Every structure is written in structure tokens, then in C-alpha cells.
Amino acid sequence: MALKIVVLIKQVPDAEEIFIDPVKFTLNRSQARGIINPADENAIEAALKIKDETGAEITVLTMGPPAAETALIECMGRGVDKGILITDRVFAAADTWATSLTLAAAFNIMDDFDIIFAGESTTDSGTGHVGPGVAEFLGIDQVTYSVNTKVEGKNVIVERSLEDGIEVVNVPMPVLITTLIGSNMPRRSTLRMKIDALKKGITVMDHEKLKLPPEWVGIKGSPTVVGSLKIPDEKKREGKKYEVEEIPKLVDDLIEKGAIKIGDA
Amino acid sequence: MKIEDRLSLLNYKTDKSFAHITVDQNICETCPDHFCTYACPAKCYTLIEDKLNFKYEDCVECGTCVVACSHGSVSWNNVKGAHGVKYKYG
């Protein structure tokens, strides 16, 4: 039996095309086009590498507006077998809790799986909640900050990139793994596979299909409240210059101002 | 506006695994004109201490350089798969 892998992705506005409104100081996303969340690109590639080695079958799952179909077709053009789009007006404005719950509910009507990959966090909200949230709702193990994965028998060997080094974890399947941005080099889609993807099409799941209570999804099912938004005060540069011989004094000054700390590393 | 500032307005999806333009430094070394440094509208070609320096990351894919170089140093390929410059107006 081939391994079954599901990759969770999100279409996000291209951060390169978001700019700050010079008058209102708000983020202007109106000119930003949808792209696959960068860390999700690495999740897809991690799954495809396992497919290269073991012949796994990959499904990519996303929740979003109908336009997110292009992201699924792109994934299928790279070698993903199947694309599922969860889309419904009632799912709109979901926070990370409701999103995780809705994604997890899709697994009730999908085949069994061995590995779920997700990007570590998105560029448009950056909470890193959704991958772990899905794992919790499904009641499976999770491994975060992955930079490399290898399947060995019924286990996955995951390399996690932590601040102080690489931790290697050996975890049994089923498991959810979140991949760090830049952890691999995503491959390009091919014309042949994109043609096949367009012919095959994607599967759409709506509210009716997922059968979740309406108060669990979308904005109604989202407990997150934004308390306040604080823009830190701009620190004025002092513009002091130090000669090379004065470096010890520079260090002392920085410690005094609390800019750096000497620890016991 | 300086050319560097102009280029900083652009959104590029740089392909780190494939340079769509390559130059033959052996040819550039003996080049008498370095017309590429005048023709390229994205300042991808510069002379640093008389040596040609080329970077494909700023390229806007106009194709000027391959016509401009009359010495056959420039080989030009289309970028692959949605990489490269991504205009918002065009």
C-alpha cells in the first residue's frame, strides 16, 4: 500500500505586493495577488520528495475562496495527485481555531492518511497555529520546525531546526509535520502535469458536505478577539560614531542602554 | 529616480536554481565596447575594475542584451515556471 500524504496549504497575498498606505498607515492589499504561502511550498516539496522515494499518494487540501483553485492546480502540476478545496461563504473570516477545526473535519470524509504536512506559518498572519491545531483536533502526534523528513518503515525521521541545533525525532505515523520556510528547493510544475491536472480538476467541499454545526465555523466559530494593536514608537538613532579602538566603550554603552545583554550562553 | 530605486519597485520571483542568462567571461574579458552596460535597461551589466559583472536577479527579461552583445557572449533563455519579474501594470 502506498503511503498517503495530505498537504495543507493556504493561498496568501503576495507580501511583495503589499504596501503601507502612506496616509492612513494601514496595509494596502488591494494590489497583492494570491500566491502559495511560502512555507507551504516547502511542505509540498517535502511530500513530493517522499513520493519520489516511496511512490506515496499526495492530496493537497486548502480552505479559501474559489480562486484558490489555481494554487491546487499548481501543486498538481508539480506531482500532487489530488486537490481539495474547502470553500463556502459560511467559512469566511475564520480564525485559526475555526480554520483548524474545519480542515480537520475534512479528514472525516477523506481516506486515511499517514502523514500530514503543513507550512510552519503563513506570511499573512504568522501564528503557526493551524498545523498544530489540526493535529490536536485529529488527536495525532505533531512535529514542528521540520527541515528534512525521511520515511523508515512505519516511522518518519524528522530533522527539526531549533535555535541551538538540529534535533532528530523518530516518530510513528500517523503524524503531522510542519515545515520551515526555505527548508528545501520547491520544484517547478510541468506542462504535462498541469494539463493532466486541469483535465482531472479538483474536488470541492462545502458546508453541506462537511456537516459541521454552523456555530463552529467561520466568524461564528472564531473565539479570537483582537484586543488592541500597538505600533511601537520609533526609536531615534543617536548617530554616534566610534573608532575601532573605542569598541570596548561601544559595548559598555550598548549594555548600559539595555540594547545588548551579556548572558551565560 | 535612480535606476536602483526604480528596480526596487519591482516584484521578482527569483529562480535560485536557474540563471536564465549566462555570459561567457572569456569573451567579455576581451570585449572592446561593453555595450551591454549601456543597453541593458535594468543595469544588470556593470564594470567593476574593468571586469564585467553580471547579475540575472534584476533582469526584466526584455531581451535587449542578447541583441546588444555583438560578440556572442550572452546566452538567453526564457525564465522557467512563473519566475522572474512580475509587473503589476506592464
Place this chain on the structure above:
Amino acid sequence: MSEFDVIVVGAGPAGSSAAIRLASKKMNVLLVEKSDPPGTKNVSGGVLWGHELDGVIPDWEKTAPVERYVKAKTVGFLTEESSINIDFRSRKFDENRSGYTVLRVKLDQWLAKKAVESGAMLVNGVTVDRLAMKDGKVVGVEQDGDTITADTVILSEGANPRVAIQSGIREPLKDHDVAIGVKEVIKLPEEKINERFNLRGKEGFAGEYVLGFLKGGVEAGGFLYTNKESLSLGAVISMKHLRANGNTRSFDIIEEFNSHPSIAPLIEGGKIDEYSAHMVQEGGYSSIPKLFGDGYMITGDAAGFSFSNGLVLQGMNYAIQSGITAADTFIDLKEKGNFSNSAMSLYQEKLQKTFVMQDMTNFKGIENVTWGNLTHQHLPGILENVMLEIFMENGMPKRHMYKILMDAMKKQNVSSSRMISESFKMIRRL
């Protein structure tokens, strides 16, 4: 049996128009485009002239993402200190709209969507490597080691036709064939644009200029068009003359143009929001390659179809028409199932009956007039001197126009016999 009837390479105005026409006639079409979304690598000045889109999208004037319609047109000669303009503004343009300012990213994306709605399969974000050949015939396209087959490939890949060149069906471009186009889009509030250019509502302005102030034999034309809430400003620089000069950088010319005393006030307070560059097909008839062969046709910029006579600068209308003509050619040939070189010559025949080849043929050699030192170096200076003498009161007795002109020509080292012969050539070619 091929997988597709036609593969169209490139989703610009030529490719999408071809795909729309083919798909609406129930042909099985694959439209491949390297940019994602379509249009995001494309640049035009850009004014879309003419009504060729009528042939594929009858209601395009109401639905296409156009910016403004051209109500006012200017042709100007700029010297270092002065500008001499011919302004044309007509109420006739209100009823018979002929030119629309457009931004290609929006327009091309819309056209590609129309192709999909018509039934074409659009794959974007993938770059075709080369044409697939078998026994000297084009049988499809190659990408990443795969061959996708089609009865015919329509190449609509634009001004830098790498697929055609790399497949050996087109010569590499030379100095004579192209100019370097550099452009900036300047954000400016709608009211400011209307005020400065004397426009109302959807009225637009299109200006083209001879940049006679450039030094050292550099020849370039400038353009300034009004979009809804932005201006498109740019320069089209002759590759040949830039090379001969050897000391001017292409990207500096746009700075010289936008800081010219008669242009700077028009863009003042605006913010440059995008810089772009693209090659412009400028070689005219002599740059047109062989347009067809066994299993393929070439359209649009890739075929060298563009027109510039100093008064208008056009490309998109030729692209659209040639795309439609290529599609119609295929539809005719499909009945007999013969896509050989000799059958494909129908494309050339059909094109001869359209304005595309008629313009290219009738205006053979026009590039030598539009690009020539009389137009770019001497004429602006002569006109400036004539105007200065006529309009600057300096207490001297007035002279006859003829004398003024002769002196102005002398200052520019242009003999009257040369002026007459060049003017004759110009009139003949225009």
C-alpha cells in the same frame, strides 16, 4: 492523432485572440503562458488602436479593462529648451473612439480569461522550451522533456521570440529589428490628470515626442499617455544609434525625458510606481521572418508586426488581427487536415488582405524615416529656430518665413536640397 488541434504559445493580445477564435469554433486549444498570472511580464506604451477585438469579443469596448479613450493626441518635437507640438483634439473621437490607453497586466489577464471562457485550456506559469519537430515538421511543443502534440503551433511569444529562435525557425534579432523600450507608470490623482491635460471623465491624452535634445546621435522617441489614475511615460530608443553613441545608458534617457521642461510640470507631484522595459519591434517590413511552415504560424510582435510612422506607434492591433487570421487559417485547413508548409501559406495570403500586411508592405522602409538624423537631430532644432524668430520680439525688422527657415536649416547644417529630398522621401513613405 494529436492531443490538441492547436497549441498557442504566449497569452498576449495575439495569442489570446487566436485562442478565443479557435475555441469559439470548437477547436481543442491549449494556450501556454510563462507568466503567472498571464500578462505580468508584458509591457506596452500603451494605446490600443483600432477595433480588431470586435472579431473575438464583440462587447469589448464596454467590458475590457481599458483606462481612457484617446480624445487628445499630440505629436511633439522636443529640443533642450523648447517644445513644438501638434495637438489634435476632436469631438469626433467621442462618437468614434479609436484609441484606448491600457495597462497590459490587466488587459492580458482579461483576454486570457476570455480564452478560458471560450473553452481554451490555459496553462500559465510554465515555459515552453522549444518546438517539437519530427521529420522537419512542427508537431507540438517540448517542455521539461515531455512533448505535447498539436496539429499546429501558433507562436505568439512577443518581442523577444526565444522559442522561435531556439527552434531554428527565426533568425536572432539584430540592431535594425528592435528598439529598447523603457517605461514608468506614475501615480497621479484622477482630478490632477484631468486638470493638467484638459480632460473630462473617460477622455484621455496620448502624446508622442521626438527627443531632439539627446546628445551624440542618440535617437529616441518619447511617449506620455494618461491612464485613469496614472500616467504611462517612456522612451523608445534606437538600438543602432545607442550603440553608435557608445556613451549613453538606456535607463538615463527616461530621466532626461521626464525632466524636460515641457514634460516635468505634467508629472509633477506624481509618484513612480513601476519601472519596466521591453523590446519594441521597429524594423518594419524588412524584419518580418518567414511567417509559417510545416505545422506552425507566427503572429504579433514575434512576427515583427508593429507600426510606427512618428505619428502613431502601434502593435497590439496588429497582434490581435494576426492572431485572428492565424486562427481562421487553421479553421480552414482543419477541414482537409493538411497543415503542411504549402497549405499554411494560406496564412500569408489571408494576412495580405488585412491591414497587417498591407501596412507593412505599403510603408516599407518607413523605419529609415522615423529613425533618421533629420527627424531626430535636425528637424527639432530647425523648428525651434523658426518658432523663436517668429514669436520672440527683439525689436528687429520682421523677415520672411522662407528666410527664417533657410537660416534655421543652415544652423543645423541641412542643405535645402537635402531637406527637399528627405521631405520627399518622408512624404512618399508616410
